[in-house]
Amino acid sequence: MSDERYRQSRALLERAERVVPGGIYGHQNPQFLTRGEYPAFLAEGRGCRVRDVDGNEYIDFICAYGPIVLGYRHPKVEEAADRQRKHADTMNLPGERFVELAERLVALTPGADWALFAKNGSDVCTWALAIARAATHRDVVAMVDGAYHGIHGWCNHLETGFPPSDRAGVRTFTWGDLASLERIFTEERNRIAAVIVTPFRHEAFHDSVMPPPGFLHGVREICDREGAMLVADDVRAGFRLHVGGSTQLWGVTPDLLCYSKAIANGYPLSALLGADALRDAARSVFVTGTFFTQSVPFAASLATLDEIVASGAIERMEAMGKRFCDGLVERAGKCGFDVTISGPPAMPFMTFVSDEGSFDRNRAFAGACARRGVFLHPVHNWFLSAAHREADIDEALEVAAAAFAEVQSRFPA
Amino acid sequence: MSDERYRQSRALLERAERVVPGGIYGHQNPQFLTRGEYPAFLAEGRGCRVRDVDGNEYIDFICAYGPIVLGYRHPKVEEAADRQRKHADTMNLPGERFVELAERLVALTPGADWALFAKNGSDVCTWALAIARAATHRDVVAMVDGAYHGIHGWCNHLETGFPPSDRAGVRTFTWGDLASLERIFTEERNRIAAVIVTPFRHEAFHDSVMPPPGFLHGVREICDREGAMLVADDVRAGFRLHVGGSTQLWGVTPDLLCYSKAIANGYPLSALLGADALRDAARSVFVTGTFFTQSVPFAASLATLDEIVASGAIERMEAMGKRFCDGLVERAGKCGFDVTISGPPAMPFMTFVSDEGSFDRNRAFAGACARRGVFLHPVHNWFLSAAHREADIDEALEVAAAAFAEVQSRFPA
Numbered sequence: 001m002s003d004e005r006y007r008q009s010r011a012l013l014e015r016a017e018r019v020v021p022g023g024i025y026g027h028q029n030p031q032f033l034t035r036g037e038y039p040a041f042l043a044e045g046r047g048c049r050v051r052d053v054d055g056n057e058y059i060d061f062i063c064a065y066g067p068i069v070l071g072y073r074h075p076k077v078e079e080a081a082d083r084q085r086k087h088a089d090t091m092n093l094p095g096e097r098f099v100e101l102a103e104r105l106v107a108l109t110p111g112a113d114w115a116l117f118a119k120n121g122s123d124v125c126t127w128a129l130a131i132a133r134a135a136t137h138r139d140v141v142a143m144v145d146g147a148y149h150g151i152h153g154w155c156n157h158l159e160t161g162f163p164p165s166d167r168a169g170v171r172t173f174t175w176g177d178l179a180s181l182e183r184i185f186t187e188e189r190n191r192i193a194a195v196i197v198t199p200f201r202h203e204a205f206h207d208s209v210m211p212p213p214g215f216l217h218g219v220r221e222i223c224d225r226e227g228a229m230l231v232a233d234d235v236r237a238g239f240r241l242h243v244g245g246s247t248q249l250w251g252v253t254p255d256l257l258c259y260s261k262a263i264a265n266g267y268p269l270s271a272l273l274g275a276d277a278l279r280d281a282a283r284s285v286f287v288t289g290t291f292f293t294q295s296v297p298f299a300a301s302l303a304t305l306d307e308i309v310a311s312g313a314i315e316r317m318e319a320m321g322k323r324f325c326d327g328l329v330e331r332a333g334k335c336g337f338d339v340t341i342s343g344p345p346a347m348p349f350m351t352f353v354s355d356e357g358s359f360d361r362n363r364a365f366a367g368a369c370a371r372r373g374v375f376l377h378p379v380h381n382w383f384l385s386a387a388h389r390e391a392d393i394d395e396a397l398e399v400a401a402a403a404f405a406e407v408q409s410r411f412p413a
Numbered sequence: 414m415s416d417e418r419y420r421q422s423r424a425l426l427e428r429a430e431r432v433v434p435g436g437i438y439g440h441q442n443p444q445f446l447t448r449g450e451y452p453a454f455l456a457e458g459r460g461c462r463v464r465d466v467d468g469n470e471y472i473d474f475i476c477a478y479g480p481i482v483l484g485y486r487h488p489k490v491e492e493a494a495d496r497q498r499k500h501a502d503t504m505n506l507p508g509e510r511f512v513e514l515a516e517r518l519v520a521l522t523p524g525a526d527w528a529l530f531a532k533n534g535s536d537v538c539t540w541a542l543a544i545a546r547a548a549t550h551r552d553v554v555a556m557v558d559g560a561y562h563g564i565h566g567w568c569n570h571l572e573t574g575f576p577p578s579d580r581a582g583v584r585t586f587t588w589g590d591l592a593s594l595e596r597i598f599t600e601e602r603n604r605i606a607a608v609i610v611t612p613f614r615h616e617a618f619h620d621s622v623m624p625p626p627g628f629l630h631g632v633r634e635i636c637d638r639e640g641a642m643l644v645a646d647d648v649r650a651g652f653r654l655h656v657g658g659s660t661q662l663w664g665v666t667p668d669l670l671c672y673s674k675a676i677a678n679g680y681p682l683s684a685l686l687g688a689d690a691l692r693d694a695a696r697s698v699f700v701t702g703t704f705f706t707q708s709v710p711f712a713a714s715l716a717t718l719d720e721i722v723a724s725g726a727i728e729r730m731e732a733m734g735k736r737f738c739d740g741l742v743e744r745a746g747k748c749g750f751d752v753t754i755s756g757p758p759a760m761p762f763m764t765f766v767s768d769e770g771s772f773d774r775n776r777a778f779a780g781a782c783a784r785r786g787v788f789l790h791p792v793h794n795w796f797l798s799a800a801h802r803e804a805d806i807d808e809a810l811e812v813a814a815a816a817f818a819e820v821q822s823r824f825p826a
Binding site for chain 2: 012015016018019020021022024025026027028038039040041042043044045052053060062063064065066067068072078085087088089090091092093094095096098099102103106113114115116118119120121122123126127128131133134139151152153156157158160161162163165166168169235260261266267268274279280281282283284285286287288289290291292293294330348
């Protein structure tokens with residue numbers, strides 16, 4: 001971490017390393033960012049800008065890894081949350097917002113007749129499979145090889161600490177390859193309860209991959225033919241591509257739909273939506289948590305969903321993302337770089353063709369951007385918010401141009 | 414639900430039943446409360462009082478099933494949360510409060526050198542076992558038969574939807590019976606990674622049971638001898654019995670300590686604390702979540718812990734709980750009832766000896782109290798908060814006296 005710019009971040013990280021294993025764990029672990037070039041702690045967020053603990057400002061393209069869909073501290077969301085918290089939040093019983101949000105989500109979402117709420121994406125992905133198992137009386141589930149569905153034992157990427165029995169009955173197939181899914185169904189005849197997929201492939205350390213033509217439809221058809229449930233893990237992409245669930249972009253309706261992240265613009269909430277045919281199964285699975293019916297995140301979510309619809313947030317994010325990506329390609333080209341833009345414009349990612357999967361230039365580029373006040377990520381997809389305006393995008397592109405030049409000087413052809 | 418008193422609750426529940434499987438799920442499911450005698454939705458909380466959506470007020474002895482340890486909307490907690498939320502909450506990186514809370518918890522807790530944060534008690538209980546498995550290179554864990562440690566597959570009480578493989582390697586022993594634990598260690602020689610226990614037995618549908626003399630010490634000694642980790646699940650009891658972890662009441666220090674509920678007076682947060690010897694193992698397990706480093710709950714937690722210590726909250730809850738329990742015994746006796754008071758005074762529970770485990774009189778009693786403005790629970794332990802004053806207790810006891818008389822008239826000897 002450069003000495004002056006990140007003095008407070010460095011001091012806090014040293015303190016954190018004494019009282020937290022690894023200092024900062026999980027997806028925010030500094031190891032994933034460019035060493036020395038990023039802050040380790042943030043202090044402030046407003047609109048599309050964040051400020052670190054040393055007072056450095058950034059145009060932010062991470063959005064807290066997804067939740068901040070309308071911009072930090074969006075006035076309408078904060079007002080709704082403030083109004084609710086004066087009365088009740090965590091209580092013995094739910095409040096009215098619990099019902100209102102379930103009704104709203106059901107109204108917004110093709111094929112959804114009910115909702116359950118939790119706090120983590122991991123929770124609702126696991127519940128979706130549990131409900132599918134209960135409904136089908138089958139135990140096996142199918143997921144895409146390498147896909148990220150959270151940290152529970154059945155899908156934890158590192159596996160350390162989770163016994164192999166946690167992954168018993170989890171079969172993997174290849175993204176975009178229907179034949180590989182058919183093979184599992186043949187091998188596990190009448191034993192597969194569910195297929196879980198993200199709407200597009202977006203795991204870290206990879207270019208994103210949109211579904212090949214017919215892929216999601218094909219998964220849907222195989223599930224229907226085989227009596228398995230289709231689970232859409234829309235935790236990361238939800239409410240950035242389509243307000244009715246991201247797979248609607250491809251005309252596909254899942255049986256179970258997992259939301260979290262952007263659902264309440266930063267307030268902690270996740271939701272599982274399901275079809276009527278799965279209502280009894282959902283009732284039969286015991287799920288609960290101390291904070292699951294907290295009213296303030298429900299109020300924030302209602303305001304967030306209202307604003308997404310009313311303001312055309314999804315169209316704006318797409319337009320601004322496209323402007324950003326087009327600008328990056330152009331500025332990269334001026335420095336002689338071929339870059340790959342992947343993912344939908346509202347959740348783009350960029351890699352250098354000449355990196356050949358190493359991320360070396362990407363780390364240099366993202367680090368050079370961070371030092372200049374633009375918060376990107378070297379190995380994880382980015383996020384637009386509805387608070388990004390043309391001027392923010394253009395300012396970020398000026399920074400990107402300087403960063404490309406710096407990468408060029410460090411990685412001469 | 415009585416027609417006039419709960420008109421709004423009933424209307425909301427009818428709406429909920431259309432869009433949520435079962436209407437209200439989990440521990441707040443109306444099936445656990447006395448049919449027709451309780452509200453289904455709450456609208457307001459302040460101090461030790463709550464108000465339902467029909468405007469009925471209650472002296473509350475459930476405290477949101479634990480979180481509300483200082484009373485609803487405690488001014489110091491709300492002020493700290495307000496101050497934080499003006500700057501940052503869910504961000505790309507943690508903020509300073511993350512470090513401060515880890516430091517504070519480590520300072521407060523004998524044997525704890527680090528902390529990890531999550532949102533659910535279920536999360537941290539599961540992580541504790543994962544870390545113990547990673548540290549010991551063993552797969553089996555031991556838990557008390559019938560104990561509640563959350564909703565993950567390895568411990569979900571209903572099991573529906575979770576395949577038997579999720580429970581592979583989970584062995585159960587009998588609360589209070591060291592010989593039954595020794596048997597597991599004999600049968601699973603050098604295979605047991607951890608023993609998880611609550612500080613006292615507090616599952617629903619049972620009188621609570623304090624640890625028999627020497628029991629927790631004995632579990633600690635067996636773990637030490639066998640190289641297994643002792644995990645204290647202090648999710649429900651934490652910060653009501655001892656500020657350094659409930660097992661300190663019995664002079665026992667666990668290797669891993671799970672907190673949630675009362676840690677932030679209603680803000681969503683859980684924490685896993687561990688000893689230095691487990692730091693590397695904790696680093697090796699991949700845990701993460703979108704909202705795990707949210708700053709507002711950390712700020713609320715810091716203020717909550719400060720106030721618990723500064724105000725003598727734990728002593729006050731014990732004194733008020735004792736006053737309540739003594740009063741209940743006396744008023745029950747006046748109506749000819751023998752009642753069993755169980756659990757620590759800050760988390761008491763009462764059953765009727767003549768119910769012989771059926772909870773019939775308890776349901777009638779709790780329902781009669783609810784109708785008269787005192788929120789107890791017929792089958793789950795109760796919670797005191799530091800906001801309960803002598804006058805509140807005495808008012809609740811007058812209600813209890815009337816409720817005992819009503820039970821007497823419905824269940825004549």
